[in-house]
Amino acid sequence: MAEVNTEHKQKGDQNKGIVKKGKKLSTRIDMTPMVDLAFLLLTFFILATTLNKPQVMQLILPEKNQENLNQPKVNEKNLLNIVLEGNNKIYWYIGLTEAQAVEINYSDTGLRKVLQEQTKANEKIVVEIKPSETSTYENLIDTLDEMQINSVKTYMLTDYSDEDKAIIQRLAGGVQPAGSNS
Amino acid sequence: MPRLTMKRHSPAIDMTPMVDLGFLLVTFFMMTTQFSPTELVTVTTPHATSEEKLPEANNAVVVISKDGNVYFRTDQAKHVKALGEKLNTKYSLGLTEDELTKFSQQTGFGMPLSGMKQFLNLTAAQQKITAMPGIPVEDNHNELIDWLIYARIANPDVRMVIKGDKATNYPVIKKVMDTLQQCNINRFVLITDTEAKPKI
Numbered sequence: 001m002a003e004v005n006t007e008h009k010q011k012g013d014q015n016k017g018i019v020k021k022g023k024k025l026s027t028r029i030d031m032t033p034m035v036d037l038a039f040l041l042l043t044f045f046i047l048a049t050t051l052n053k054p055q056v057m058q059l060i061l062p063e064k065n066q067e068n069l070n071q072p073k074v075n076e077k078n079l080l081n082i083v084l085e086g087n088n089k090i091y092w093y094i095g096l097t098e099a100q101a102v103e104i105n106y107s108d109t110g111l112r113k114v115l116q117e118q119t120k121a122n123e124k125i126v127v128e129i130k131p132s133e134t135s136t137y138e139n140l141i142d143t144l145d146e147m148q149i150n151s152v153k154t155y156m157l158t159d160y161s162d163e164d165k166a167i168i169q170r171l172a173g174g175v176q177p178a179g180s181n182s
Numbered sequence: 183m184p185r186l187t188m189k190r191h192s193p194a195i196d197m198t199p200m201v202d203l204g205f206l207l208v209t210f211f212m213m214t215t216q217f218s219p220t221e222l223v224t225v226t227t228p229h230a231t232s233e234e235k236l237p238e239a240n241n242a243v244v245v246i247s248k249d250g251n252v253y254f255r256t257d258q259a260k261h262v263k264a265l266g267e268k269l270n271t272k273y274s275l276g277l278t279e280d281e282l283t284k285f286s287q288q289t290g291f292g293m294p295l296s297g298m299k300q301f302l303n304l305t306a307a308q309q310k311i312t313a314m315p316g317i318p319v320e321d322n323h324n325e326l327i328d329w330l331i332y333a334r335i336a337n338p339d340v341r342m343v344i345k346g347d348k349a350t351n352y353p354v355i356k357k358v359m360d361t362l363q364q365c366n367i368n369r370f371v372l373i374t375d376t377e378a379k380p381k382i
Contacts, residue, residue, distance in 0.1 A: 041208045053236050056235070056236045056373055057372045058234065108380065134351070135351075136349055137347065137355050138349065142230075148231065
């Protein structure tokens with residue numbers, strides 16, 4: 001170590017004049033390129049970030065293969081059927097026997113009004129959503145969303161059966177009910 | 183009267199604080215960025231008033247296109263390889279170690295497993311232009327069920343997410359939901375778009 005140091009000293013002595021003549025550089029550096037780069041990166045990361053996380057809707061379905069278990073029975077008077085048809089049509093009716101289907105749509109005065117009236121009239125109401133084969137995913141989401149908006153306590157997703165088909169065909173057959181609710 | 187002389191300021195400003203802030207933000211964004219996953223198909227999700235947000239990690243997404251094709255994507259890259267290994271054994275795809283690595287680099291899957299080996303050997307550019315026919319979900323040939331089961335084995339914390347196009351017909355949605363239920367997954371989330379909450 002000592003040797004190296006002395007060697008340096010000697011070298012320094014030899015070049016003494018040149019070192020002293022060296023121009024005194026400013027301690028400030030031009031930071032502009034670095035700043036440019038930093039902001040370029042910043043812009044990139046801001047743009048690449050997933051700004052809005054997607055929104056989700058929870059859906060919990062009952063377990064399958066539960067046929068042998070005791071499932072609660074519902075009085076059909078408390079059963080509000082909502083059949084989702086193609087072309088954004090909805091049919092609703094209470095119960096199954098002698099049910100009178102009514103055609104409505106997805107507007108505020110359609111499905112929402114029916115749900116509000118029915119939940120108010122009957123606290124024990126159970127809503128059964130039956131999407132037909134011609135309905136779309138949007139129809140289903142809209143209906144599930146309406147359940148949340150109107151805070152319907154019990155609702156379920158079931159299959160569209162031939163029985164439902166018959167009820168709706170009866171309506172299409174020409175027997176139009178007088179009022180929307182009776 | 184003495185002439186008023188203004189002190190001359192140098193035109194250079196001290197940029198240090200700005201640079202500090204700039205780098206702070208760069209660091210922040212670098213650490214928090216989660217790149218938006220590239221979707222195999224364009225999907226327009228339906229609108230709903232739900233305000234719940236999708237958690238960032240542990241999602242396995244079943245994407246259903248407008249035409250009813252089903253795709254599968256998961257965000258946990260480290261689990262994809264395990265998933266590939268399981269599918270490889272079950273369907274005897276004969277994937278090599280190299281092909282499994284390629285499998286784990288995929289962002290989404292949308293082809294029958296029989297075509298998987300061939301697909302993995304294509305170059306990235308070729309893969310991009312290859313049409314994805316979707317994962318089979320027919321009753322007699324349901325591969326989605328294995329994707330879901332093995333995804334769950336690979337990562338037990340996985341959350342099942344359905345991302346459907348709003349014009350998708352209900353039977354396809356039902357088939358996917360039934361498949362989920364067959365794997366005993368009764369709790370899942372549906373991706374929706376924002377909509378203002380109505381006044382009641």
